[in-house]
Amino acid sequence: MSLDEILTRIDSQMPDATERLMELLRIPSISTDPAFKSQCDHAADWLVADLQSIGATVSKRPTPGHPMVLGHIDGDGPHVLFYGHYDVQPVDPVDLWHRDPFDPQVEETESGPVIRGRGSSDDKGQLMTFVEACRAWKAVKGSLPCKITFFFEGEEESGSPSLIPFMRENAEELRADIALICDTGLFESRTPAIVTMLRGLLGEEVTITGPDKDLHSGMYGGAAMNPIRVLGGIISGLHDDTGRITVPGFYDGVPELSADIAAQWRGLHFDHQAFLGDVGLSVPAGEQDRTPLEMIWSRPTCEVNGISGGYTGDGFKTVLPSQASAKISFRLVGQQDPHAIRENFRAYVRSHLPEDCEVSFTGHGASPASTMVTTHPAFEAARSALSDEWPDAAAFVGCGGSIPIAGYFKQILDLDALLIGFGKDDDQIHSPNEKYDVESFHKGIRSWARVLDAMTRD
Amino acid sequence: MSLDEILTRIDSQMPDATERLMELLRIPSISTDPAFKSQCDHAADWLVADLQSIGATVSKRPTPGHPMVLGHIDGDGPHVLFYGHYDVQPVDPVDLWHRDPFDPQVEETESGPVIRGRGSSDDKGQLMTFVEACRAWKAVKGSLPCKITFFFEGEEESGSPSLIPFMRENAEELRADIALICDTGLFESRTPAIVTMLRGLLGEEVTITGPDKDLHSGMYGGAAMNPIRVLGGIISGLHDDTGRITVPGFYDGVPELSADIAAQWRGLHFDHQAFLGDVGLSVPAGEQDRTPLEMIWSRPTCEVNGISGGYTGDGFKTVLPSQASAKISFRLVGQQDPHAIRENFRAYVRSHLPEDCEVSFTGHGASPASTMVTTHPAFEAARSALSDEWPDAAAFVGCGGSIPIAGYFKQILDLDALLIGFGKDDDQIHSPNEKYDVESFHKGIRSWARVLDAMTRD
Numbered sequence: 001m002s003l004d005e006i007l008t009r010i011d012s013q014m015p016d017a018t019e020r021l022m023e024l025l026r027i028p029s030i031s032t033d034p035a036f037k038s039q040c041d042h043a044a045d046w047l048v049a050d051l052q053s054i055g056a057t058v059s060k061r062p063t064p065g066h067p068m069v070l071g072h073i074d075g076d077g078p079h080v081l082f083y084g085h086y087d088v089q090p091v092d093p094v095d096l097w098h099r100d101p102f103d104p105q106v107e108e109t110e111s112g113p114v115i116r117g118r119g120s121s122d123d124k125g126q127l128m129t130f131v132e133a134c135r136a137w138k139a140v141k142g143s144l145p146c147k148i149t150f151f152f153e154g155e156e157e158s159g160s161p162s163l164i165p166f167m168r169e170n171a172e173e174l175r176a177d178i179a180l181i182c183d184t185g186l187f188e189s190r191t192p193a194i195v196t197m198l199r200g201l202l203g204e205e206v207t208i209t210g211p212d213k214d215l216h217s218g219m220y221g222g223a224a225m226n227p228i229r230v231l232g233g234i235i236s237g238l239h240d241d242t243g244r245i246t247v248p249g250f251y252d253g254v255p256e257l258s259a260d261i262a263a264q265w266r267g268l269h270f271d272h273q274a275f276l277g278d279v280g281l282s283v284p285a286g287e288q289d290r291t292p293l294e295m296i297w298s299r300p301t302c303e304v305n306g307i308s309g310g311y312t313g314d315g316f317k318t319v320l321p322s323q324a325s326a327k328i329s330f331r332l333v334g335q336q337d338p339h340a341i342r343e344n345f346r347a348y349v350r351s352h353l354p355e356d357c358e359v360s361f362t363g364h365g366a367s368p369a370s371t372m373v374t375t376h377p378a379f380e381a382a383r384s385a386l387s388d389e390w391p392d393a394a395a396f397v398g399c400g401g402s403i404p405i406a407g408y409f410k411q412i413l414d415l416d417a418l419l420i421g422f423g424k425d426d427d428q429i430h431s432p433n434e435k436y437d438v439e440s441f442h443k444g445i446r447s448w449a450r451v452l453d454a455m456t457r458d
Numbered sequence: 459m460s461l462d463e464i465l466t467r468i469d470s471q472m473p474d475a476t477e478r479l480m481e482l483l484r485i486p487s488i489s490t491d492p493a494f495k496s497q498c499d500h501a502a503d504w505l506v507a508d509l510q511s512i513g514a515t516v517s518k519r520p521t522p523g524h525p526m527v528l529g530h531i532d533g534d535g536p537h538v539l540f541y542g543h544y545d546v547q548p549v550d551p552v553d554l555w556h557r558d559p560f561d562p563q564v565e566e567t568e569s570g571p572v573i574r575g576r577g578s579s580d581d582k583g584q585l586m587t588f589v590e591a592c593r594a595w596k597a598v599k600g601s602l603p604c605k606i607t608f609f610f611e612g613e614e615e616s617g618s619p620s621l622i623p624f625m626r627e628n629a630e631e632l633r634a635d636i637a638l639i640c641d642t643g644l645f646e647s648r649t650p651a652i653v654t655m656l657r658g659l660l661g662e663e664v665t666i667t668g669p670d671k672d673l674h675s676g677m678y679g680g681a682a683m684n685p686i687r688v689l690g691g692i693i694s695g696l697h698d699d700t701g702r703i704t705v706p707g708f709y710d711g712v713p714e715l716s717a718d719i720a721a722q723w724r725g726l727h728f729d730h731q732a733f734l735g736d737v738g739l740s741v742p743a744g745e746q747d748r749t750p751l752e753m754i755w756s757r758p759t760c761e762v763n764g765i766s767g768g769y770t771g772d773g774f775k776t777v778l779p780s781q782a783s784a785k786i787s788f789r790l791v792g793q794q795d796p797h798a799i800r801e802n803f804r805a806y807v808r809s810h811l812p813e814d815c816e817v818s819f820t821g822h823g824a825s826p827a828s829t830m831v832t833t834h835p836a837f838e839a840a841r842s843a844l845s846d847e848w849p850d851a852a853a854f855v856g857c858g859g860s861i862p863i864a865g866y867f868k869q870i871l872d873l874d875a876l877l878i879g880f881g882k883d884d885d886q887i888h889s890p891n892e893k894y895d896v897e898s899f900h901k902g903i904r905s906w907a908r909v910l911d912a913m914t915r916d
Contacts, residue, residue, distance in 0.1 A: 032773030090775060093672075158773050199676065203774045212738030214551075216888040218657065218859025221789050222759035223750040224734065225743040228784070229762060232693030235686065276681065280670030282814045285683040292681040301680035304687060305777050310764035311785065315490030315616050316661045316822040317548060318787055318860075319763050319888055326686070327769065329776055331679050356740045364774040401676025402776075430674045430777055 002141060003453045009136045010445050017132045017445065018106065018115070018438070020050065024086070024124050025104040025117045031066055031087035032158035040066040040154045043086045047152055054135045056150060061170075063162035066154030070173065073134070077146035077456045081176035081415065083405055084127030084183065085156035088119035089430045096432035106438065114435040122429035125436035126182040126421050127152065129444035137449060145456040149176055153405070156183075159203065159365035160404065167412045178378050179409045180451075184399055184421030186440070187268065192386035192394040192447070194379060195419035196372040197297060200332035201402035202341055203305075203364030206231070206349060207325040210357050214310075215320040225354050227324040228309045234352050235326060238302050243287040245302045245330075247348045253335030257298050265293055268395065278425070297398030301331040327364075331402060338366035367404030376416045378455055385454035386420065389447045420451065460599060461911045467594040468903050475590045475903065476564065476573070476896070478508065482544070482582050483562040483575045489524055489545035490616035498524040498612045501544045505610055512593045514608060519628075521620035524612030528631065531592070535604040535914045539634035539873065541863055542585030542641065543614035546577035547888045554890035564896065572893040580887035583894035584640040584879050585610065587902030595907060603914040607634055611863070614641075617661065617823035618862065625870045636836050637867045638909075642857055642879030644898070645726065650844035650852040650905070652837060653877035654830040655755060658790035659860035660799055661763075661822030664689070664807060665783040668815050672768075673778040683812050685782040686767045692810050693784060696760050701745040703760045703788075705806045711793030715756050723751055726853065736883070755856030759789040785822075789860060796824035825862030834874045836913055843912035844878065847905045878909065 010017075029043035030036040044060045044067045051058040051071040058071030066087060091101040099105065104117030115125060137144055151174065155162055167174060187193040210227035211220065240246050257265075272292045276282055286295035295301070309324025311317035330345070332338060346361055353359055372379070374396060386394035399419070409415040422444035428434045468475075487501035488494040502518045502525045509516040509529040516529030524545060549559040557563065562575030573583060595602055609632065613620055625632060645651040668685035669678065698704050715723075730750045734740055744753035753759070767782025769775035788803070790796060804819055811817055830837075832854060844852035857877070867873040880902035886892045 032771075032775065034772065090769070090771065092769075092771070157775075201676075201776070203776075205774070210739065213886070214889045215737060216859065217759075217761045217763060217787060218659075218789065218857075219883075219887075220737065220754065221761045221787075221858060222744040222753035222757055223742050224737060224739055225741065226761055228765050229693060229697065229743075231765075232690045232762070235690030236694035239687065279673060279678065279682060280814070281668065281682055283683065283812060284681050285687075285812075286680040295680035296676075296678065299680055301675075303675045303679045303684050303776075303778055304690070304768065305675060305775060306768035306770045306779070307686050307689075307782065308766050308770040310762065311548070311550070312764045312766040312783075313491065313548065313550070316663070316785055316787070317490065317615075317763060317888070318659070318661075318761075320761055321764070324765065325770075327774055329675060329679075329774070331676065354741060354743075356738070399676075400679060401674065425677075428671075429677075430775070431672045 003449065006136050006140045006449050007446050009140050010132065010449060013136060014442055017128070018441070021115065021125055021128045021441065022104050024128065025119055026102055028102045029087050029154065030090050031155050033090060037066070040087055044069050044154055047086055050131065051150055054131070054138050058150070061166070063166055065162045068154070068166055069150070069152040070170070071150040073144055073148045075144045075147045078178070079147040079149070079176040080178055080180055080455070081149040081151055081174060082130050082180045083151045083153070084130070085123045085153045086127065087154045087157050088122070088124070089157050091118050091432070093432065098433055113438040115438060115441065116433065116435045118434055120434055120436035121423045121427035122434065123156070123183045125441055126423065126444065129422065129441060130180065130182055130448045132445040133448035133452065136445070137452065145452055149174065163405065164408060164412065167408055171413060174413055176415060178376065179415045179417040181403065181406060181417050181419045182421050183403055184419050185423030185425065185427070187395055187397050188270070189424035189426065191392040192390045193397045194382060194394060195399040196374050196396045197398040198370040198406055198419070199300070199400055199402050200336065200338060200367045200369040200407070201404065202330040202332060202338040202366045204328050204342065204345060205325065205362040205364060206234070206328060207323055207360045208357055209323050211320065211322050214322050217318040217320040220320050224320055225357055226320055227357065228321065230354060230357055231307070231309065231324040231326055234349055235304055237352060243285065245300065247341065247345050249344050250300065250341060252340070253337060254300055255334040257294065264396065296400035298333055300333050300336060302328065304328050331400065333369045336369065338368055342366060367402060368407055370407040370410065373416055378418055381454040382418050382420060382451045385450035386447055389443055389450050420447070422447065461907065464594050464598045464907050465904055467598050468590065468907060471594060472900055475586070476899070479573065479583055479586050479899070480562050482586065483577055484560055486560045487545050487612065488548050489613050491548060495524070498545055502527050502612055505544055508589065509608055512589070512596050516608070519624070521624055523620045526612070526624055527608070527610040528628070529608040531602055531606045533602045533605045536636070537605040537607070537634040538636055538638055538913070539607040539609055539632060540588050540638045541609045541611070542588070543581045543611045544585065545612045545615050546580070546582070547615050549576050549890070551890065556891055571896040573896060573899065574891065574893045576892055578892055578894035579881045579885035580892065581614065581641045583899055584881065584902065587880065587899060588638065588640055588906045590903040591906035591910065594903070595910065603910055607632065621863065622866060622870065625866055629871060632871055634873060636834065637873045637875040639861065639864060639875050639877045640879050641861055642877050643881035643883065645853055645855050646728070647882035647884065649850040650848045651855045652840060652852060653857040654832050654854045655856040656828040656864055656877070657758070657858055657860050658794065658796060658825045658827040658865070659862065660788040660790060660796040660824045662786050662800065662803060663783065663820040663822060664786060665781055665818045666815055667781050669778065669780050672780050675776040675778040678778050682778055683815055684778055685815065686779065688812060688815055689765070689767065689782040689784055692807055693762055695810060701743065703758065705799065705803050707802050708758065708799060710798070711795060712758055713792040715752065722854065726855070754858035756791055758791050758794060760786065762786050789858065791827045794827065796826055800824060825860060826865055828865040828868065831874055836876055839912040840876050840878060840909045843908035844905055847901055847908050878905070880905065
């Protein structure tokens with residue numbers, strides 16, 4: 001049976017596949033920091049060359065930000081579009097890394113070998129699982145079992161400003177039967193999972209201005225309003241005592257979980273205590289009448305991702321600062337409207353502002369939540385294929401993170417998306433010492449070969 | 459009359475005096491930042507050499523931090539000790555400076571010429587007014603009219619950690635009849651002022667730890683407690699709706715203003731609207747039943763001088779941070795006990811901490827308020843001398859800033875202190891574009907010559 005031949009080929013080619021991933025990981029493609037612009041470009045070039053090596057017709061497409069990589073391999077059968085992103089998160093605080101984030105290495109650990117480095121799990125390692133599955137298939141069979149479009153983005157970690165315009169302008173070329181996305185994880189690091197609910201994301205940067213210049217806190221302290229005090233009050237007021245978010249209208253469009261989905265999730269036997277215990281906590285911070293699994297999969301949130309104001313260096317400086325800023329993001333669910341929430345949030349902030357202080361806002365992305373239509377036959381084919389590869393049967397799950405691309409595929413291209421990924425909970429994505437298990441990489445490649453086989457079998 | 463000769467000498471030597479001050483201003487003696495340690499040392503050496511040039515016996519005295527400069531000139535009559543500090547504040551945000559903070563220059567402005575540069579007003583320019591007065595006196599008369607001790611510190615802007623031990627160890631050498639301190643300003647930039655009330659200062663750095671590592675706000679947002687949210691609540695709760703500080707016991711030892719002092723202050727006709735209007739504000743931020751002059755002179759405060767947590771660079775990062783920190787300071791009045799307030803503040807923070815979050819504290823200085831005994835004859839002599847030099851008669855005033863040295867002189871050396879300074883409200887001390895008016899420098903030097911004359915006249 002030829003699937004076995006392909007899986008055997010994958011196993012034998014693991015050293016080469018790992019070396020290719022290392023090459024890509026060495027490129028510091030941090031999209032949010034303008035200092036790394038040329039490195040993002042370099043990562044796109046690397047992917048163009050790699051896709052060409054497996055026979056794709058590929059090009060790097062300019063955008064006002066970082067380029068897209070778009071490639072095609074012709075074939076019979078259904079047409080799948082595979083999406084991944086080649087950009088990575090910043091590496092700070094860099095002194096908490098045990099090694100150079102962009103000098104990746106395979107490290108032996110108590111739970112097996114891991115590939116350590118920024119982007120190993122999010123998303124370069126995951127992206128390459130699909131590319132390597134195609135490479136093995138082509139090597140064994142001479143051609144792929146279906147028509148494939150590869151679509152790689154370089155701005156996923158910085159709000160994807162160029163994505164929607166690019167998809168609109170290239171809708172014809174991006175047309176396919178279904179989208180495959182590899183940017184998620186195994187459920188509890190063990191159970192293969194297909195994500196059918198994704199939270200949306202809305203970002204707001206808030207800057208409060210009190211006095212029009214930095215002041216000496218001795219000369220003005222007590223009499224001049226301190227913008228950090230104002231910002232503290234605004235942040236403090238965003239949640240009530242029960243953990244609910246207080247922005248007016250915030251819960252409009254938040255659905256209750258169906259009995260069916262609720263039962264499915266209870267069946268996963270999620271260890272809530274271990275989930276919080278793993279990060280040194282024990283008390284869930286969200287709405288008091290919800291479980292932590294609901295808090296991260298089906299409930300909206302408000303988090304402060306960063307705050308700054310006044311003197312923050314070594315020692316002490318008795319300044320009464322002119323400004324204080326916070327980066328605040330909201331995870332959205334169901335039918336919550338990001339644009340309405342942005343307006344309501346801004347009105348909330350303005351209503352908490354002392355008479356003579358000022359506020360300015362900078363919006364960072366606004367994507368609604370996505371809920372997949374799991375009746376498409378590819379969902380069942382993929383579930384079955386993943387169950388064959390892994391010890392546990394695959395499950396349909398939710399996801400706390402925001403992968404807005406899934407919503408855009410639906411809205412702009414009318415494409416359903418299969419979200420399958422192999423990350424583990426301890427991959428430390430977005431944190432120091434990010435890693436990707438060699439098992440995730442290896443079985444991930446094998447999983448995609450099985451999924452392609454299941455989706456294209458007659 | 460020989461005072462006139464001395465004043466004439468001061469006038470003729472202004473170009474040389476200005477050039478000497480420029481030399482001192484070019485040394486970036488930022489005491490709070492360890493990177494500038496050798497520059498602090500360099501400033502001390504410069505002062506040693508300059509005092510030697512006017513005939514003092516001087517030495518640089520090592521401390522665990524930055525050195526002290528201690529010099530003596532023998533003479534008849536009373537023994538005065540003059541104190542100043544040669545260290546300066548950090549210069550950030552440096553991009554708001556119109557020129558290099560350590561490349562000082564005399565600039566023409568609408569309100570007359572100014573010396574622009576970090577430390578020009580606080581405190582190098584003020585310190586040199588006294589040194590230049592002594593230099594002129596010596597040049598004209600061959601000797602000084604009294605015994606003088608010069609005592610210059612290099613840690614005033616970073617909490618003076620070495621000051622008390624040094625004063626205790628060198629109490630005999632520091633003995634004098636009265637202390638003179640030049641680190642304050644003209645009242646409303648116009649009226650010569652002797653400060654008789656000084657607020658104390660207590661600094662606390664608070665770090666809240668939630669999760670034990672930085673998390674992805676998608677994976678943990680909603681379920682894991684965010685330390686910025688906790689810190690926001692703590693900051694927000696430090697003041698009640700009427701502007702009072704809520705730390706238990708905080709107002710213990712805060713006196714009501716005497717009818718006499720209150721009447722004196724009303725007589726100053728302080729323009730509260732202009733005071734706030736000058737910095738772009740209109741609503742006093744302190745206790746609602748107090749005037750802004752009371753808020754800054756006779757009422758205690760709590761200010762957040764800096765806050766940081768999470769991602770604060772360009773763009774957006776959806777991190778749920780492990781830690782958030784704030785630098786918080788309290789200005790103290792009357793008999794408030796800084797040590798009791800530190801303990802009560804820490805207890806307040808702990809009582810607002812969620813069950814599984816942690817807090818750590820770093821203390822930065824703890825000095826009580828000072829109230830001068832104005833019956834010492836030097837107070838009346840100085841008031842009269844200053845009234846002769848300036849268009850307005852001199853006044854006894856309060857001061858919002860903390861000059862803990864005045865309290866230490868009293869506690870450790872049993873010395874009363876005369877606080878006389880020539881800074882103006884728009885000097886931008888501790889802020890970008892600090893300046894010292896050439897008029898402040900010139901009339902400041904003349905003022906000290908007159909004060910020395912008045913104090914030593916038979």
